[in-house]
Structures are given as C-alpha cells and as structure tokens.
Amino acid sequence: MVRDSYVLSEWNVGQNIILKRRDNYWGKMPEVTKATYVFRSDDAVRAAMVATGEADIVPQMSEEFVDNAETDFAYLNSETTYLRIDQFVAPLDDVRIRKALNLAVDREAFLGTLVPEGAVIATHMVPPSTLGWNRDLKPWPFDPEEARRLVNEAKADGVDVSKQITLIGRTNNFPHATEINEALTQMFNDVGLNVKLEMHEVAEWIGFYSKPFAEDRGPRLVTAQHDNSRGDPVFSMVWKYSCDGGQSGLCDKELDAMIAKASAATGSERAKLWKPVFAKVHNDLVADVFLFHMVGFSRVSKRLNYEPNISTNSELPLEQISFN
Incomplete structure (x- = not known):
C-alpha cells in the first residue's frame, strides 16, 4: 500500500x-x-x-x-518571541528582578509599530492553539513604577542591581529585531537596571542560547523566537524549562516533576496537567520575559x-x- x-x-x-x-x-x-x-x-x-x-x-x-x-x-503563526532569562547568575536569580524585567516592557507600544498589529501578547512559550493552553494567565502589565520599586527593594536587601546584564539579540531573527532589542534595553535601563545590548549573527548567538553555558559568563538575557506548530507542549517545555533542557535558563525540581507527569499523560488528563505547568512558569518562577505570539x-x-x-x-x- x-x-x-x-x-x-x-x-x-x-x-x-x-x-x-x-x-x-x-x-x-x-x-x-x-x-x-x-x-x-x-x-x-x-x-x-x-x-x-x-x-x-x-x-x-x-x-x-x-x-x-x-x-x-x-x-497567527506558530512563533513566540521572548527573552530567555539565565536564572543561574545574579541578579537574575532574584525573582524581584525577573518581575521587574517583565513590568518594564510596554508590549502594547510595539503593536502596530515594530510588531505587526495582529500579534498577540504572550503568556506562554507556545501559541494559543496548543493543547492545555491556560486562558487564565494574564500578560504582565506595563508598570515601570512597580518595576523600580522591586529593583530598589532588591538593592536594599544587598542584591547588586548595578551589575551589567547583557541582552543578546540575533540579527534578522524576526522583522525589526535590532530596533525591538534596542527599545527593550532602554525600557530595562529606565527602571534602574544596567542592561547592555549585543547583536550577533546566528552562529555566535546559538552559543549563548544553548548549553553548555560558559562557566565565567555574566548575567544574560537572550532574545529568541520559538516555533511550536505541533500543538503539544512537550515539544517546547522539556527543552526550554527542564533542568536538563538544552536551552533552559532554570532548574526547578518541582517544575521538572510537573513536566514529566504532564508529558506522560494522555487525552483530557494531558491537557489538564499542562495548565498548572504554564502557570508555574509564568506566575511563580517568572521564568522568562514573554513578548508576542507572532503573525505571518x-x-x-x-x-x-x-x-x-x-x-x-x-x-x-x-x-x-x-x-x-
């Protein structure tokens, strides 16, 4: 046949x-x-x-x-743009700094300017058509005052918020990639962080994005675009968020267990189990700075x-x- x-x-x-x-x-x-x-x-x-x-x-x-x-x-295509946060290096290991990064971004200002008007502000690594997509998650609001408060609170507790954070962007990763990264850098610096932008071609950029990470690296954010057209979170969440994930910027054993359980489930139970995984990544761990589900x-x-x-x-x- x-x-x-x-x-x-x-x-x-x-x-x-x-x-x-x-x-x-x-x-x-x-x-x-x-x-x-x-x-x-x-x-x-x-x-x-x-x-x-x-x-x-x-x-x-x-x-x-x-x-x-x-x-x-x-x-709406299957691409999601985001900033991967390297939580293994201070000050990005402090959740207040990760929250401040999210609160500093005026996502609405990008729509219809540097990002197509039809793009959707992201709360997930995967697009809305994906199994188990959690509709209860809300985008981080633009609140630079709260971002500054969190940075100052962390500073008062001894966190070195003056330490330079490098934002690694990839040339031509998506339309207006350089301009978007420049705007993000300014937004982060406006709330009291010290962020410097570096744009790299793909061969250099992948070395920053994928493991093994350099032992002597400083704190880094990596701008990336992820494609999941398969409709199942397993093709994204293991690689991006598990302790052994090749492009994961964190290691949380509880999250690993949740990912493993959802990955092994079937049917409606599988969709049900992915929802709290997405919530933990977005709300609790504040794993990344999600930007947009893109338009093709x-x-x-x-x-x-x-x-x-x-x-x-x-x-x-x-x-x-x-x-x-």
Whole structure:
C-alpha cells in the first residue's frame, strides 16, 4: 500500500524541488498533481512572483509587501518571541528582578509599530492553539513604577542591581529585531537596571542560547523566537524549562516533576496537567520575559482555494489545496 500521496521527482540544488502526485495513492486523491518549490531570497522578488504568475503561493513574506486584499493573508503563526532569562547568575536569580524585567516592557507600544498589529501578547512559550493552553494567565502589565520599586527593594536587601546584564539579540531573527532589542534595553535601563545590548549573527548567538553555558559568563538575557506548530507542549517545555533542557535558563525540581507527569499523560488528563505547568512558569518562577505570539503573512494566487494558517509557518499541505 502506498501511504505517501507525493513523491520527490526532482531536486535541483539551489534552484528547485519538484513533487509529483502518486496516481496509485490509496487515500483521497489530492487535486494538485505537481508542485514545484523554487528558492528566492529577496522579499520583494518573492512577493511579486504571484502577481507575475511565476508562483502560486508565497508561504512567508514581509509585512511591508502586504497590499492586496484578494491575495494576501495575515494569520497567527506558530512563533513566540521572548527573552530567555539565565536564572543561574545574579541578579537574575532574584525573582524581584525577573518581575521587574517583565513590568518594564510596554508590549502594547510595539503593536502596530515594530510588531505587526495582529500579534498577540504572550503568556506562554507556545501559541494559543496548543493543547492545555491556560486562558487564565494574564500578560504582565506595563508598570515601570512597580518595576523600580522591586529593583530598589532588591538593592536594599544587598542584591547588586548595578551589575551589567547583557541582552543578546540575533540579527534578522524576526522583522525589526535590532530596533525591538534596542527599545527593550532602554525600557530595562529606565527602571534602574544596567542592561547592555549585543547583536550577533546566528552562529555566535546559538552559543549563548544553548548549553553548555560558559562557566565565567555574566548575567544574560537572550532574545529568541520559538516555533511550536505541533500543538503539544512537550515539544517546547522539556527543552526550554527542564533542568536538563538544552536551552533552559532554570532548574526547578518541582517544575521538572510537573513536566514529566504532564508529558506522560494522555487525552483530557494531558491537557489538564499542562495548565498548572504554564502557570508555574509564568506566575511563580517568572521564568522568562514573554513578548508576542507572532503573525505571518502569505500571498496566494486567486486561482487557488487555500487559506494559510498556523501550520503554514513550517509546512505546506498540498492535500489541502484545490483550484477555483
């Protein structure tokens, strides 16, 4: 029995990939008989390809080229932007400082300016469509006065709040990445912290983001974007928050036990058990500075019947495409 509806017909390195439909496929036969994937790095060129008839779908394009209501779609994609807090190094090991970081960020000010208007302020590492997503969690408010109070309280207790914290950003990680990181740095400094921004290319940045962390490092925040289009928290929470997680900035044995229990559960019990995990990460441990569930933009030819969705960020299901 042939289980795959398409077969790789050609692969011309650096030029295109061609898939063809299997005529002996066992299931419902998709309408698309052949799909050619071409590679174009320039955003302007890719956006123009549908209009010229060179392409039928541009799965991801820049917001600046969205100008045709008949062909252009905006949708909540599976990416979440956030700052990973390294809780192993002072003063970031103090929950008051982590709360201050969250309270210092004016998330609303980014929407419609440096971040697309349709983005959603995040309270989770995973998007709202994920199993067990906790609707009771509320975004951290913008309250710089309370942030300053927490910084001063920590200082009075002997926490060295003057210690320089490095914010590690990745060049072109997402649109306006540099400008967003610059704004965040200013917001943190405005509440009495000492934050310095460093922007790095991906090869250097991953060394800061993933373990093993340097033993002699200072306190760090790392700006990152995480994709979970699979719909299950296990693909995010173990790696990002368990003690052994490759990109975890914390180690909490109680949280580890909660993650393990939720990961092993099934059905409705699995969804139920993930909710308190999300609450502990966001409310109790204040593990990270969550920013936004991001928006994607796609262009689709009017001859196709297909509407992009959260999965379009990582895959293009040919079986779901038909012709008008």
